[in-house]
Amino acid sequence: MSDWVEACATGDIDEEDVMRFDHGGRTFAIYRSPDDEFFATDGLCTHEKVHLADGLVMDDIIECPKHNGRFNYKTGDARGAPVCINLKTYPVKVDAGKVLIQIG
Amino acid sequence: MAGGMLIIGAGECGGRAALALRDLDYQGPVTLVGDEPHLPYERPPLSKEAMASDAPEIKAIASDAILAEKSIRHVHSVQAVAIDRAAHTVRLSDGSVLPYDKLLLATGSTPRKLPMPGLGPRCVYLRTFADALAIRAHLTPGNRIAIIGGGFIGLELAAAARKLGAAVTVIEAQPRILMRGVPAAIAEIIHEAHVAEGVDVLCGDGIASIADDGNEVRTTLAGGREISADLAIIGIGAVPVTGLAAEAGLTIDNGIAVDAELRSSDPDIFVAGDCCSFPLAVYGGRRVRLEAWRNAQEQGALAARNMLGAGEAHAAVPWFWSDQYGLSLQIAGLSDEGKNIVRRDLGDGAFILFHLAEDGRLVAASGIGPGNAVARDIRLAEMLIAKRAKPAPEALGSQDVKLKSLLAA
Incomplete structure (x- = not known):
């Protein structure tokens, strides 16, 4: 089950930002936190299936670009209306300048 | 505290308020009264x-x-x-x-009625899910x-009607579409998109008469043009539902008037x-x-906090969006507060107009583009507006300057 997939290079994402990563018919969002750590979640908001990578990252929060649903991208926790379903997160590791995510 | 919290209106606002009261650990009775038969639901998807x-x-x-x-x-299908x-x-x-200890009026708005004779069963409005179902049934290939x-709306x-193959004519009495609250440059993009999709958009010509004989609706414009349709959908704005409040003697001022704490x-009635x-x-x-949907949501939650004594003033910046074809528009703030406009191009045809007051303060931002291209920058603009920031126009206009960097300034 250690299905590690290369998502991007570390330099592809600015600090406190996000990018979209599509793989195997699925879509993910890869985050780089203000303290330079990488995280990964499902790519679509649990409210209305909008790509979160178009949203804004502030500290450890990703905000949906459509209706401002907020999630903690480190834990996947939904942070209030209109979102009530948590976001699935995925393990991430950085290896030789590459960001890898483990797709379960 | 026998009466508890009573909420009149079970839409987005009332529904959010009820949930918020529980999220705030309020233990007393919470009653939500709505005149529709449904659970509280989101209205934006209806159109x-x-x-x-x-x-x-x-x-x-x-x-x-x-x-x-x-x-x-949840008490449904009844009116207060x-x-x-x-x-x-x-x-x-x-x-x-x-009974109530605190009452929240979230009675919403209702479509503004077209004040003309000649309307009939094929002249409809959109507000509720039932309205949406009725309209949807008419959106079929070739239907006018x-x-x-x-x-x-x-x-x-x-x-939506064009996507389903209907033949669509939009009739707007004003010189252009979206006169209220949308800058001309953005309205023009939307107008062109509709024309490209085959919609006949008629602006600047008022309606002289309407005749609905039950089989079709004939609309005659002041300029003489006649439009025959299988269905006429009237979307000329909304009026606040204030009757209940007015009869109770509450102050009305283009809506039920409240202070900053809603x-x-x-003092025992919030709105x-x-x-x-x-x-x-x-x-x-x-x-x-x-x-606006977000306002309904935010004010519902704020009213809940203040019904429990938070004493918190409303501080949000107005925000709304619209989706048409592949385009999405987002506007933060009130653009009529602005005097000068600075344009920022984002690529793929997406752009944002920043509206600056005379003193340089950013008061609104209007963006349009494919998908959610403008979302992030509109959100940042909203934060700048909330901060009452006076960002340099050159910085706003330059793609090389990240808006996020202006927030820290």
């Missing part, structure tokens, strides 16, 4: 996703199970007919009387749909959402009424 589906479904804010789990009593402020009770159309009013329905002229006229702190307390 968008619901129209794209062959079998539209309600997008509920909370399920029956959630309401039960949170001990929120009178408030007895002295007794702290509300009488419903089924004759029952509900006249949309009266070039506002958001009408234009979103026009886009409290009406009766939120489309029906509420409130002072907007970010523009020096200018009194406004907003017909």
Whole structure:
């Protein structure tokens, strides 16, 4: 089950930002936190299936670009209306300048 | 505290308020009264996703199970007919009387009626899920749909109708579509998109007469043009539902008037959402009424906090969006507060207009583009507006300067 997939290079994402990563018919969002750590979640908001990578990252929060649903991208926790379903997160590791995510 | 919290209006606003009261650990009775038979649901999809589906479904804010789990009593299919402020009770159309300690009026708005004779069964409005189902049934290939009013509801329905193959004419009496609150440069993009998709967009010509004989609707414009349609959808704005409040003697001022904490002229009655006229702190307390989904949601939650004594002033920046074809528009702030406009291009045809007041303060930002291209920068603009920032116009206009960097300034 250690299905590690290369998502991007570390330099592809600015600090406190996000990018979209599509793989195997699925879509993910890869985050780089203000303290330079990488995280990964499902790519679509649990409210209305909008790509979160178009949203804004502030500290450890990703905000949906459509209706401002907020999630903690480190834990996947939904942070209030209109979102009530948590976001699935995925393990991430950085290896030789590459960001890898483990797709379960 | 026998009466508990009573909420009149079970839409986005009322529903969110009820949930918020429980999230805030309020233990007393919470009762949500609505005149529709449905669970509290989101209205924005009614002119968008619901129209794209062959079998539209309600997008509920909370399920029956959630309401039960949170001990929120949902009284549906009834109207509130009178408030007895002295007794702290509300009488419903089924004759029952509900007590309250604090009352929230989230009665919303209702479509503005076209004040003309000649309307009939094929002249319809969109507000409820039932309205949406009725309209959806007419959006079939070749069916002729006249949309009266070039506002958001009408234009979103026009886009949905075209996707389903209907023949669509939009009739707008003003010189252009989206006159209220949308800059001309953005309205033009939307206008062109509709024309490219085959919609006949007629602006600047008022309606002289309408005749609905039950089989078709004939609309005659002042300029003489005649439009025949199988269905006329009227979308000419909304009016706040204030009757209940007015009869109870509450102050009305383009909506039920409240203070910054959403409290009406009766300290035990709060008001939120489309029906509420409130002072907007970010523009020096200018009194406004907003017909927007996010406002309904935020004010519902704020009213809940203040019903429990938080004493928190409204501080949000107005924001709304619209989706038509592949385009999405987002506007933060009130653009009529601006004097000067700075344009920022984002690529792929997406752009944002920043509206600056005379003193250089950023007061609004209007963006349009494919998908959610403008979302992030509009959100950052909203934060700048809330901060009452005076960003350098050159920085706003340059793609090389990240808006996020201006927030820190």
